[in-house]
Amino acid sequence: MSGIICSLSDFFLVFSEQKTTLADVWQASLALFMTKKIGMSLPTIVAPGGSYQKALTAARYGAEEVYMGVPFTSLRMRQNKIGDFTQLKETIDAVHALGTKALLTMNIFPRNMDIKIFEATVEKIADVGADAIIFSDPGTFHVLRKYLPNTPLHLSTQTSTMNYSAVQFWYDMGVKRVVLARELHLEEIKEIKKQVPGMELEVFVHGAMCMSYSGRCLLGDYMNGRPGNKGECSHACRFGYKVWIEEERRPGKLMQLEEGEDGTNYILSSRDLCTIEKLQEILPYVDAMKIEGRSKSEFYVGAIVKAYKHVRDAILQGKPIDPEIQDLVNQVPHREYWSGFLFNDLKNFPETESFTTKTSPGPLFNRNYFGIIEDEQVEIEGELYARFTPKEVIEVGTELSYLTPKAKGKLTITGIRDAKGKVLEKGTCNTPGILIKADFPLEGGTLLYQKM
Incomplete structure (x- = not known):
């Protein structure tokens, strides 16, 4: 060698x-x-x-x-x-x-x-x-x-x-x-x-x-003036399209190409x-x-x-x-x-x-991600709460899966409070900085989701 x-x-x-x-x-x-x-x-x-x-x-x-x-x-x-x-x-x-x-x-x-x-x-x-x-x-x-x-x-x-x-x-x-x-x-x-x-x-x-070839796309430029090659991709290839074809000897007679039940095709979506x-x-x-x-x-x-x-x-x-x-x-x-x-x-x-x-x-659009636990921990009435901004509605009793760099498992939400400490029954989507606790302490960086 x-x-x-x-x-x-x-x-x-x-x-x-x-x-x-x-x-x-x-x-x-x-x-x-x-x-x-x-x-x-x-x-x-x-x-x-x-x-x-x-x-x-x-x-x-x-x-x-x-x-x-x-x-x-x-x-x-x-x-x-x-x-x-x-x-x-x-x-x-x-x-x-x-x-x-x-x-x-x-x-x-x-x-x-x-x-x-x-x-x-x-x-x-x-x-x-x-x-x-x-x-x-x-x-x-x-x-x-x-x-x-x-x-x-x-x-x-x-x-x-x-x-x-x-x-x-x-x-x-x-x-x-x-x-x-x-x-x-x-x-x-x-x-x-x-x-x-x-x-x-x-x-x-x-x-x-x-x-497109290694992402070098002009579709956004053409459709809505957003050049992908300058960081403004509009993801037009991900849209659903309805497509008709016309045979040259039968002008005006359009035939629809169908994939989905509603006739929508994702013909550009890789x-x-x-x-x-x-x-x-x-x-x-x-x-x-x-x-x-x-x-x-x-x-x-x-x-x-x-x-x-x-x-x-x-x-x-x-x-x-x-x-x-x-x-x-x-x-x-x-x-x-x-x-x-x-x-x-x-x-x-x-x-x-x-x-x-x-x-x-x-x-692609499954809404199973509930959010990430922030680093801040708050003690209220002798109990430790974690700062959290929910991506979906979360309630006391909600069962979720969790993921950390070293562990994974299931937990149950046992308490929710607003940012000032007031007791809540549920936290609404994208309400910033609510406080939650589970059946064990939550560390910063923990990801909460529902398993598919």
């Missing part, structure tokens, strides 16, 4: 070429031993932090890296709840305190009028403590290198990087990591890792998919990506596993991070996977799942399957 193995993915790559499988418990245990002994890095979990609370949740539930939007320069500007640079610094400091890295997304495709704003924004974030910047445009790369010469740069999936020659180009330019296009097959990723072993490779393993059952095949070839979802809830972030971290660690340590923790991916709202392009050959894609949701978006 020649050369220096600089990451766990390099280690696995060498052994996989010798026909040693990841399923082998001995290899997984050895990999973990080597990680501890010579400083190799595990494939990290990169989780969304669309707000201070979501970023904190991602860090608490086990993400090694959290990505968050920078005002004016992120492709999720409308969903970004980190509204100013002071709050951005507070969020970065909070995740750093938990040992998690903060990656800042500045991946818009700016036009001439946007360059000055981009430059001014880069100057403002120079001292916020970012561990890396995610960018898309070569022009913004130039600006970032000018103002932040020592900050690691990650290339966004928006650039649709799909081959080892492109990866080599960015490696030669000094980019540390490439977030590969979602459209790649795992075999192609293996070849990229083999050809450019020094580049960190990040792939999406879970979350929403886009009907399924959601879920690879948790195939992580064993992915781990050897990637350095980072990305979870989509900056606009999703704290429950989504915490549950998905916990599930993927558990399965990843179980595989690498040769331990059994807890099916209830893995099943957390089915407890959050989602569209129909599939394993994406990583494991599906387009040339041989089954005619009975579809890339899109069929008759409905799946359990």
Whole structure:
């Protein structure tokens, strides 16, 4: 074995070429031993932090890296709840305190009028403590290198990087990591890792998919003047459409294409990506596993991070996977799942399957998330209450499931008071800062939900 193995993915790559499988418990245990002994890095979990609370949740539930939007320069500007640079610094400091890295997304495709704003924004974030910047445009790369010469740069999936020659180009330019296009097959990723072993490779393993090539969509621009490539995606692909066709020899005779009972089609709405059952095949070839979802809830972030971290660690340590923790991916709202392009050959894609949701978006709008327990605890009449803002109506006697970074189970709400301590029978949706207690003390960061 020649050369220096600089990451766990390099280690696995060498052994996989010798026909040693990841399923082998001995290899997984050895990999973990080597990680501890010579400083190799595990494939990290990169989780969304669309707000201070979501970023904190991602860090608490086990993400090694959290990505968050920078005002004016992120492709999720409308969903970004980190509204100013002071709050951005507070969020970065909070995740750093938990040992998690903060990656800042500045991946818009700016036009001439946007360059000055981009430059001014880069100057403002120079001292916020970012561990890396995610960018898309070569022009913004130039600006970032000018103002932040020592900050690691990650290339966004928006650039649709799909081959080892492109990866080599960015490696030669000094980019540390490439977030590969979602459209790649795992075999192609293996070849990229083999050809450019020094580049960190990040792939999406879970979350929403886009009907356009790596998210480079013009549909919102056309329909309502909201450019997705500048952070204002209107999610027009998720709407239900009624479609009619006309045969050229029968002008005026329209025939409706129907999927749902009401004739509605979700012909543009991609399924959601879920690879948790195939992580064993992915781990050897990637350095980072990305979870989509900056606009999703704290429950989504915490549950998905916990599930993927558990399965990843179980595989690498040769331990059994807890099916209830893995099943957390089915407890959050989602569209129909599939394993994406990583494991599906387009040339041989089954005619009975579809890339899109069929008759409905799946359990996307299930209202089973009740909220997150805040850090503040209040003692009233000798009893400990937790501060809480309910997402749904909650009553004394309500039975809920709970999730923490280290535990899961069921509880019963035994008391509710308003923000000033007055006894209530129920808390209404989005009433800020009510106080609740359960049949045991509730710690900050606990997620409350009803199991589906």
